[in-house]
Amino acid sequence: MELSDIRKEIDTIDEQLLPLFMKRMDCAKKVAEVKKRDGTPVFNPVREQEILDRISAKAGEYGGAARIVYNTIMSESRALQHSLLGAGKDLRQRISAAPKAPRRTTNVACLGGAGSYSHDVLQALYPQAEPSFFSRFSDIFRCVEQRQADLAVIPVENSSAGSVSEVYGLLMQYCFSIIAAKTLGVHHCLASRTGRIADIRCVRSKDIALMQCSQRLATLQLPLSEISSTSAAAELAEKDVGIAAVCSESAAQQHGLKILEPDIQNADNNATRFVVISKEMCIPDDAQKISLCFNVAHTTGSLNSVLSRFAAAGMNLTKIESRPIEGKDFEYDFYLDFTGNVHDPKVLELLCSLEDELPRFHFLGNYCEMK
Structure with missing residues (x-):
């Protein structure tokens, strides 16, 4: 057979x-009507597992591929049922009631002191x-929790050193709302009180900053x-001539330090992404x-089933991060970013269906990403 003949056969099958x-x-629509009448949950993991096992066995050498295809079909069937049944009522109400901007920005918490990169972002976003x-x-998260600060600015990832693991753990623990994000170009300098390398006996900085400058520091x-x-x-470094700091030029100026070397970071395009967190959603x-x-669920294909829903809805995932769940063996929470707006019906239906279906689900926010 020629390739053209095979393609015609494939088209006929399709x-x-x-x-x-x-x-x-x-049929999924009819199922939704019955489940609404009987008060039956949309997701029946036992039945779906039985179907997948049966299909996989019958498909022989194509068992794995058939399993993926049918898993996707059932996932989309559930999404349709969730939509017809008005899933995620609580999430819909919270999104509908959310203001467009934070009510107060009088006090904003951040890491470090005057001249830190977090402080630079804070001043850019909330100058007053x-x-x-x-x-x-x-302490920053606890401060927001206790309403001692209206908002907080925190770094979540760096283009060279990767994610700030501790922050992701705290985001999942507190489940505050993310209301804004900003990426800042990070240019580290080496600075000391005397401005002479011969006087230095130790270089100090935050761990992730030392990582970003590892090549020059070595x-x-x-x-x-x-x-x-x-x-x-x-x-x-201001207090001890034997200490050099890896810091921003603004921090060096703030503390009267002399810059030994500017731009000592490994990559010229070094940048850190910061998010603004709030106890209230906006x-x-x-x-x-x-x-x-x-x-x-800790079962084969469960994460793929969720991610396929984003693909089916045409959503572009920009980040996925996993964190082990404390007290569980090899089970994980996932942190996920994607582009979209909750006022888009497709996006809202996707979020609401996942909230109703997943064992644990937190909508962390819909916000503007600023450069």
Whole structure:
């Protein structure tokens, strides 16, 4: 046979498959009516597992592929049923009631002190706010929880050093709303009080900043010591001539340090992404980024089933991060970012169906991503 002949055969088969798929989805609508009448949950994991096992066995050498195809079909069937049954009533209400902007931005918490990168972002986003400085991320989250600050600015990932793991753990623990995000170009300098490398006996900075400058720092052959923030390192360098700080130029100026070397980061395009967290949800009309955290059943294909829903809805995933669940063996929470706006019916239906279906689901926010 020629390739053209085989393709004609495939087209014929596809023409037979599509009406059957549509007929199956029509059956899903009938199922939703019955489940609504009887108060039956949409998701029946036992029945779905039985179907997948049977299909996989019957498909022989194509068992794995058939399992994926049928898993996707059933996932889309559930999504349709959730939509018809008005899933996610609580989430719909919270989104509908959310204001477009935070009610108060009087006090904003961040890591470090004056001249830290977090402080730079805070000033760019909320120039009139009074900053509250902290040396630990956990204290920042606790401050927002206790309403001692209206908002907080926290770093979540760096283009060179990766994610800030502690922050992701706290995001999932507190489930605050993310109301804005900003990416800041990060340019580290090496600074000291005297401005002479010969006087330096130790280089200090935050761990992730030391990682971002590892190549240049290795050539200095000096001890490296971690501290809570780049601005705290600058403060120590101001007090001790033997300490050099890896910090921003603004932090160096703030503490009267002389810059030994500018731009010592490994990559010229080094950047850190910061998010603004709030205890209350707010969603601007032009929001274009959505963040979620969720848990899936500890079964084969469960994560793929969730991710396929985003693909089917045409959503572009921009990040997925996993964190082990404390007290569980090899089970994980997932943090996910994707582009979209909750005022788009497709997006809202997807979120509401996942909230009703997943063991644990938190909508973290729909916000603007600023450069």
